Amino acid sequence: MISIFRTYKPTNFFWLTLVLLVMRLGYIIKAPDQVHFIFVESYIRSLIPVNYEDALSSTANIFIAALLVFIQALLVNYIINFYNLLGKPSFLPGLMYIVAASLFTPFLVLSPPLFCNFIIIWMLYKIFGLYKSAESKTIAYDLGMMVAVGSLIYLPFIYTILVVWIALVIFKPFDLRDLLASIFGYITIYFFIAVYFYLNDKLNKFLDIWTPLGSRFPSSIHFSQYSYLVLVPVVLIFILCLFKLQQSFYKSYVHIRKSYQVLVLLFLVAGLAFYVKVDFRLNHFLLCAVPASVFFAYYFMYASRRWFYETLFLIFVASIIYFQFNTF
Structure with missing residues (x-):
């Protein structure tokens, strides 16, 4: 299977479409009757007058989510090939994204992190382009706006602004104006x-948006013991990837080294940002799927x-499918 995707x-x-269907087959067969879908954060819900939460059947929800994952896989594949990171x-990037985005059953339905992955992909395209860009302030401003839009969909996305700031330092000589440009981009949204909250006499609700940012970091996280087996x-694979990267890291072009540093940072920030959500759900870690797919x-x-590696990949895929059929 891997040898097929090693070529372009x-x-x-x-084959990518076939893998996508196989990875979701177990959940399609045993899907619940109704899947509750939340598109944006509650504080921005009033901007969307349509009642969409229960508008889709579970089957439609799963198939639309699969379509979005397929499009994202193609976008990830395009960006990685465009910047020649492999x-x-x-x-392979597209294949690994589809597998990573199927890791847990909460990944298989529509969710805010799934939509935020479109923004992450767009941000990476912009960030990787910083290396050869003469004007970084415009890109920084755009990146700040992207983070703001993502945080309207899913509040923990706000912490990707850290990725933007550090990426600006990694790819460009330090310039305070670049950091300020990203902040102004965020503030613009x-x-x-x-203004909307003010005109509707709800300014106090606007201030409540930031309350979760002061929440305590949880002392423990509860997962099903079977989740650890997956x-x-x-x-x-991560450990093996680190060994491979170590062997050729300093032999790579400067742009590629910097790009992988940003991907590591994005993976860590996206993974640790879960504590902002009081009602934390496993689908949060879908934000890690893009950088993880590149490492895979x-x-x-x-x-x-x-x-x-063929056996390892088959075990990886088989374990995901097995736990979709067996929820215990």
């Missing part, structure tokens, strides 16, 4: 939101023992 051929669109074109191949793709691109 039009026929891989078919050294040669392939469909919320300025219009504040993560075993994930952790193993890097390992499988340069793994040398075919019997081992």
